Amino acid sequence: MNSIIDLVYLVPLFPLIGFLINGLGRNYLSKSLSGIIGSTVILASFIVSVLIFNETRAEAFTATTVNLFEFINVAGLNIPFAFQVDQLSALFLLVITGVGFLIHLYSTSYMHEEASHHFARYFAYLNLFVFSMLLLVLGANYLIMFIGWEGVGLCSYLLIGYWFKNTEYGNAARKAFVMNRIGDLGFLLGLFFIIQQFGSLTYSEVFPQAAGMFKGDSILVVITLLLFVGATGKSAQIPLYTWLPDAMAGPTPVSALIHAATMVTAGIYMIARSNILYTLAPATQVVVAVVGLATAILAATIAIKQNDIKKVLAYSTVSQLGYMFLGLGVGAYTGAVFHVMTHAFFKALLFLGAGSVIHAMHHEQDIRKMGGLAKKLPITRWTFWVGCIAIAGIPPFSGFFSKDEILVHAFAANPVFYIIGLAGALMTAFYMFRLYAMTFKGTFRGTHEQEHHLHESPWQMTVPLIILAFLAVVAGFVGIPELFAADAHKLEHYLAPVFKASTDAVEAHHLEHKTEYILLAVSLTLIASAIIFALKRFSKNPETGELEGFGKVLANKWYVDELYHNIITKPLNSLGVFFNRFVEKSGIDGLVNGVGKGVQWSGRQLRLLQSGQVGSYVLWMVIGILLLFVITIKFL
């Protein structure tokens, strides 16, 4: 056996150790020490991940399961605590620990104003978050995945509500948790159906069985739909996406971690992992694609009119996740995973850049009060610019390759998907450069004091930015489409074993190169003009006034939060009031009090028997004995 593969348990173990040290010793550790511990454990995991990744690149490598111990073994259902190392999990390990480490490094500086026990608490949560996510991607069966799945849900709650003294932040954390719980219920039901159908949760037992099933089997549709419900919760898709923008209540590096490396990619990972189930359930695939597309468009329209720098990025994440689901829905599993990877780089970059801006602006997040920061924050500005270009999809930056791959597959599946997807991509380019222009171009619109304190961030913050910017530029080259160079899509080649069953199950339809060139030219022209328009429009005269008409609807997020509040929260609350007033007060309380009163009353009556007269006791005794006689003779 390969020695390093057997050591895969080290990858999640390091963050767990970091969590324990930081969590238990939060009152004793100094800030620098807890920062060093928190970051080093992730770095150690990253190193092990790189070694594992190298191992999986070998031609002869096959998926390996590492059994750690027996977890559940009852009534014919055997669920071991096992890790699966294959190309998909190795790639995710790399992204999670790599981007995770940069975010940890960044946090040591960003969070430096916190009190030391809060600082250690922050790193403890962060480490636990990474640990849960690693568990999620490493598990060799759905149960281990579910443990990680719940773990990231918990950690997101803890981190979003990190500044728990602010009630609004606490509410945002609760909202994230509740939304996730709704999704988790679907996921859990899906798992029960899998157990019922396949008698196992282990991937290597479920997937071969599923591959032999009839395409479009109703049980597969049910399972995949339920799993998708889980994915909509965790990966912020319609209808459960509203928690993600609110999750901005947490510290900015946390947003970067949630949006880039962990948490929201869980849903994508889960579907990519279960690709064979989805391939054999075309009905679900259509649902996934349509939901993804709808989310991509809806979130993009909202992002156009947001004025909070983090909110814009949050909606862009929701929108990009929509693209990933579109990719999964049209069977472009490699494209979706590719986009997860490139998105992890440029979204982490954008969030950390935004964090750098917020840091410089003394916790000002409103872009209407920024502007002209380009000269004061040169590193942040250029790295942010790289991130914007990458997310907009300009070649040869990474976002172009991954988004193009998804859109081309969407075109092959249904040209309507492509057109809507392209519209979303245009909006993406537009709002990203609106954000860029309003933040960095034009003249400064903040207070005089803020202007005085403007400064570039320290190296712990800029180095991650530069590394991520570099990755955002070059990451696309692992997936050069066949259009430009034959057989140059290294990622597809690398991931091929994972998606083999799916590619075998469907006929691949290739577009003609001519069509692809046309699509490419059209989309690039449109995106470039959107960028130029946005830069021109918002550099000179940024929109700072109040919005009217349709813009107001967008700025208020289509009133979806209000809608949810009115059709779900309010009726539930009034139902609660009803139950409290009537069922609880008269029903349950009446029952409980009635029992008490009944016992008291019968006790009062029975007390009369105890008269204290010896004669009466003897009489009762004789009556009792006679009764016993009667019973004995009659019944025995």
Place this chain on the structure above:
Amino acid sequence: MPINYYIYLAVALFSIGVAGVLTRRNAIIIFMCVELMLNAVNLLLVAFSKMHAQTALAANPSAITGVEAQLFVFFIMVVAAAEVSVGLAIIVMMYRNIHSVDVNFLNRLKH
């Protein structure tokens, strides 16, 4: 003599005992009634013992039987004697405390 007569007598004695315990208030008379019941049982034991011994001997002349129940009677007598000594002592104490042997005055258990 048939066993029935013994049973009638024992039942009569036992019933008199029960009626006495239930109706009388004098502790000493109640005590005597308890003794009456005990002896009714003793009488029955002896009678049944004799009856069983007769049937057993009729089947097998060398059988040794019919003594166990009579041994029981001795036990009961011994225990009854012990009980009488304790009981009378209690009655004496009762008389010393409340100057009466009427059980209706003994209702302090209620409180």
